[in-house]
């Protein structure tokens with residue numbers, strides 16, 4: 356079971372809009388960390404993903420385990436938010 | 439068994455400006471239309487920072503906003519956009535069968551508007567540091583380079599436009615250009631300003647040979663000045679690559695659709711391909727001028743022609759276009 360979902364985004368990132376669109380279509384709620392508004396949280400996004408890119412989607416499960424999806428990747432995002 | 443397979447009047451492959459524009463026209467005429475999009479709805483227009491030359495927006499418009507507006511307009515009339523990929527296509531009686539990530543579907547007509555994707559430079563370090571120092575989308579990843587140095591590779595419109603965008607984050611950009619700058623005059627003027635302001639240094643006749651990392655980070659690009667034949671090091675925190683585009687037509691390799699020598703789709707004057715009932719519009723079409731305005735125009739034309747085709751009124755034209763030199767992007 357998914358406990359919460361956080362997406363790291365920027366203002367100009369089109370793939371971030373696609374992740375939100377996909378989660379909306381699956382009636383999932385999520386928090387957004389906009390790195391243009393919060394550049395101090397870039398290091399956190401990097402530490403979680405190992406990547407200098409957005410979107411980074413962090414799916415936290417009920418047992419506090421985490422799944423991190425880099426980019427707009429439906430093959431990874433779809434299974435991450437189910438189960 | 440065809441009767442179990444979903445059927446549509448028109449399936450559009452891609453949901454960039456060309457297909458979204460076509461969908462506005464087909465759906466307004468109640469033609470049942472399904473679009474497949476494997477990436478971003480709005481296509482390359484959505485990942486472009488600012489579009490200054492799309493008519494109707496005197497102050498320019500953000501690419502993402504334009505893309506979103508195009509999507510909303512198509513959806514308002516009933517276009518359905520499925521997030522998925524088309525991987526193959528063949529004729530089946532009066533229909534065209536498309537293989538997709540959501541299973542097979544049948545269409546009476548197909549519009550291919552798959553545009554193109556960024557090419558890689560093909561040097562050592564490029565794959566290894568992908569998304570960790572090597573990038574292909576400035577609007578996605580530029581924000582990670584606030585106060586840092588960058589190298590941008592390329593000399594066409596995209597490379598210059600994206601370098602200018604990246605100056606909002608980076609302290610300095612080395613622009614490595616294999617031969618000479620081939621961007622539009624207006625972009626070249628903006629580039630001159632940025633060079634004068636010390637934000638960008640242009641290195642003409644400079645090839646990119648290697649992207650070098652240390653401690654898991656990109657630290658420099660090694661190039662060659664082809665005039666002096668000397669190796670040059672460009673210390674950097676990251677690299678953005680804009681060395682041209684390759685057509686998204688791999689999924690047509692085993693189909694009846696004829697491609698030109700680069701992989702763009704040949705069409706006749708009705709935008710119909712060599713496979714009857716299959717049309718192409720926008721950047722993927724051989725001879726396209728690779729602009730949003732022209733993609734939108736071709737999308738509208740294709741939609742009107744498809745309606746004629748569905749009504750059985752389109753007279754087939756055998757010959758396809760001559761191969762055309764593709765403009766640099």
Ligand SMILES: Cc1cc2nc3c(=O)[nH]c(=O)nc-3n(C[C@H](O)[C@H](O)[C@H](O)COP(=O)(O)OP(=O)(O)OC[C@H]3O[C@@H](n4cnc5c(N)ncnc54)[C@H](O)[C@@H]3O)c2cc1C
Nearest residue numbers: 452454455456476477481482524552553720721728729730
């Ligand atoms: C950096 C940059 C800046 C630009 N700036 C400008 C500008 O200022 N003004 C201007 O007019 N033009 C500009 N352009 C060009 C413009 O973006 C394109 O001409 C336009 O987007 C072409 O539209 P299209 O619909 O033909 O293709 P695209 O926009 O490329 O859309 C094609 C879509 O098809 C999808 N697709 C591909 N294959 C498949 C498949 N097998 N299954 C499902 N979906 C698939 C892709 O994911 C993509 O979303 C720029 C381009 C770039 C790269």
